[in-house]
Each structure stands twice: as C-alpha cells, then as structure tokens.
Amino acid sequence: MTTTATKPGVGPSGPHNPRAAITAKTLRTDRWWLAPLITFVGLGAWVTYATVRVFMHDYYFVEAYHYLTPFYSPCLTDRCVEGSALFGTPLPSWWILPEAAFTLPFLLLFRLTCYYYRKAYYRAFWLSPPACAVPDGHAKYTGETRFPLIFQNAHRYAFYAAMVISLINTYDAIIAFRSGDSFGFGLGNIILVGNVVMLWLYTLSCHSCRHIAGGRLKHFSKHPVRYRIWTFVSKLNVRHMQLAWITLGTLALTDFYIMALELGWFSDLRFVG
Template sequence: MATDTEPHRSGHGVRGGTRAAVTAPHLRTDRWWLGPAATAAGLLAFVVYSTWRAFANDDYYAAPYVSPFYSPCLAENCVPMEAGPNLALFGDWWTLSPALIFLILPLGFRLTCYYYRKAYYRGFWASPPACAVAEPHRKYTGETRFPLILQNVHRYFFYAAVVIALILTYDTLLAFRDPEYEWGHMGLGTLLFVVNIALIWAYTISCHSCRHIVGGRLRHFSRHPVRYRLWGWVSRLNARHMLLAWASLISIALTDLYVYLLATGAFDDPRLF
C-alpha cells in the first residue's frame, strides 16, 4: 500500500501517496481528447505550412508587400524589394532561404511561451493531455532537465520578438504605398497587414514576461503609478493570451499566403482607396 512518502504507481503515470489509488487512467466520460487533438492539428498545420514557405525561397514579395516570414531580408540572395529592410549583411555565403535567418526569433518566442508550452505539452506529449487525466509517463521532471530547461530563455526571446515586431510595423507602414511607391494607397493587403501587426503586438505585450517586466519586483504599486497602470493594461491582455496566440498565428499565415498569391499572379490586390 502506498504511503505519503511513497508514490503509488500503476501502468498510467505517477500518483502521489495522498491520492486515491485508482488504477484507471481517468474516470472522465466526456470527449476530453478533442481539445488536445484540435490543438495538435492546428499547430501541426502551421508547422507544415510555415516550413514549406520558409524553405520555398520564392514568391515572398509583391510590391509593396513583403511576407512577414521574410522580413527583415538580410541576405544577398533576397529578391530586390523597396518595401522592407533589405541589407545584404549576410553577403553571398548564405545560400539558403533568407527566411531562415531571423525566423528562429519569433519561433523561439512562441515555442517558449507559457501558453504554447501548455498546448504542445498536452497536444503532443500528453503531459498531461487534459485536466483530471493522469500523467502517462512513469516519471515527471517538469522543466528541470534538458531540453525543457531551455524554456527559461523565454524572456530573452521576448526582447527579440519586440525587435521583429518593430520591423514588421515598419513593413506595415510601407504597405500604405501603391506598387509605384506613392503614399496614400490602401489595398486589401494593407488592411491585412494592419490587422496582423495589431495582433502580433497584442500577443507580444500580453506575454507573461512582459507583464513581469512592466510590474514585477515592485513592493509598492502606489509609488509607481505609471508602471501600475501599464501592468493593469498588460494583465487584461494577458487574460486573453491564448486567444491572441491563436489569432496572431493565423493572421501571420494568412498575410504570408496573401503575399504569395499576389506574387504568383493569382489575382491583383483590390484597392480600397
């Protein structure tokens, strides 16, 4: 019989001695697996699409729009474009897709994000797959060992994600030019870019790391009214972090797809004014 100091083990994960010795993996009768299955399907679809687009190395620019996957484009093999940062800092030795240079920064930010950790822990690793469903692995070490201990670099990826968001904001401003680079244009692509950057910023600043940077380590909020107000705003966004994570992920893919369709000549960018 298990004691308080000896964990009760069955064929389905680890249970503490203070828990009921239930041998079944769970007692739930609802379709609890739909949530993690849908999460896994959504993330897998984005991974497949973004991998294809990142390695395609083509059709990522349609004046004045540049795909968010390829900005900033800092290799010599970049398609010449005036709509975004295009400095050949990496020279001609970089022969792979230029999207692979900086794509790792927003990708690392999302992979180490608290919400995405929950999403892929449940959806792919089943650790655990849902509430009230036992941990299926025989040993649980959390994020104390390699490779999951690398999740602690999330704050540093946050700083990088802010830089990328600033660059994409610049790209969005340039989207208000027409194909001849005259200001005052607004096409359907411009609207997509505006929505996309708004969602990216909302997701980025709703991050738990941003919330801690803004209002963390303060003993008296009354002595820091500005930081307290900012902390309150970020906290309200943080409550919608999951929704913003998915919305921004979808908007990035749709924006890239729109640029791809324009670049391949599938249709012309409808002009709104």
C-alpha cells in the same frame, strides 16, 4: 453496536498508505481528448505550412504594392529581390538559410518558450498530461528543472527580440502604403496592418512583459505609472491564448495572400493607387 469505525492503520505496503485501488486510468466521460487534438492538428498544420513557405524562397514580395510577407522580413540573403531587402543582403543564398535568418529563430524561440504555447504542446504533443486528471504519458517526470527545458526560463529574452521584430514588421506595414512613387491602399494593406496590430497585442500580452512592466514590484503604490502599465498588460494577458491563435491565423493569412498575389491566383483589391 456501540462502536465507531476501526482506526486507520499503517497500510499493507509499508510506509506509504496506498491510494484508492481504481483500475480505470481515467473516469472522465467528457470529450477531454478534443482540446489537445485540436491543438495538435492546428499547431501541426501551421508549422508544416510555415516550414514549406520559408524554404520555398519565392513568392514573398509584391513589388507593385511593396507587400512583404512577415515570414521573409527582414529579407537578408542575396536571393532577395530588389526593394524587399531593407537592411541589405549580408547573407549568401544557401537553400537551408531562410531569407529572414536573423529573425525567424527568435520568433520560434518566443513562441516555443511562451507560457501559453508551453501548456499547449506539453498537453497535445508531449501528453504530460494530455488533459486534467488524465494520466501522464510518461513514466518519469522532471518538469522544467533540467536541460533542455530549464531554458524555458529565458522567455524574457525572446520577448525582447520579439519587440524588435514587431518594430520591423510595423515598418514593413507602413512602407507598404507606398506603391511606386505615390500613396497606395488596398486590401493587402488592411491585412498587413491587421497582422501587425495583432502581433503587437500578442507580444505585449506576454507573461514576461507583464512581469517586466510592473509584476516584479512589491509596492505598486510607489510606482503609479508602472502600475498603470501593469494593469493594461494584465488586461491583455488574460487574452494571451486567444491572441496566440489569432496571430498564427493572421500570419498565415498575410503570407498566403501575398503568395497568391505573386502567383497571380487573384489580384489585390485596390482602394487608392
């Protein structure tokens, strides 16, 4: 035979050449379902815990050491106990209203529109796609081009709000060093400060923050200071996923520790005061 292969022609199905006829939906042999499953369980458990705690309306403040859980900060309803409401109590005590009614929605929005969490829940909850080279769980797909997902583009506003809320959380952690009238320091302070540090790192590692800090510039050489800030945020940004999970952990731990102290399950390990 002195011939080469036949010329590829127009496919039988008309203008579109068909793809390779492979019946298996995916040929992946590794445990591709493990990562989305862990995400599903992890996020699901956290959201359940947080929802229960927020609507418990109790066990959020340790008066003796001035520990306030981040889930109730700033405490704004009439239900807030003496000393926990730093900004007054402008809101009525209605069961559906969380104590931190002005901040929790923004924190929820910040995490919902976060570029990491979007990946996590699109994969684990919406199965779009559950893993790479595994088929989408939906027949139609429009991405983030229309309502409601087009509002993912508002992430930077949630970031601005999260910065303000981080400042409030920082203030909470600082005034917790005052037990009664004197200086006090216990394990709860370490947990509160650790949580705030991680919250700051998570907030500052945000992709929108990276863009605002300097990513939007075309010429770094004209803006050396912003370039330095961008470089710093970029280093944090690489760890955005880890920080997202670490902060979920520290938030739950802080809240649980304070709840346990209030319920008297154990007492705070005090170093000073």
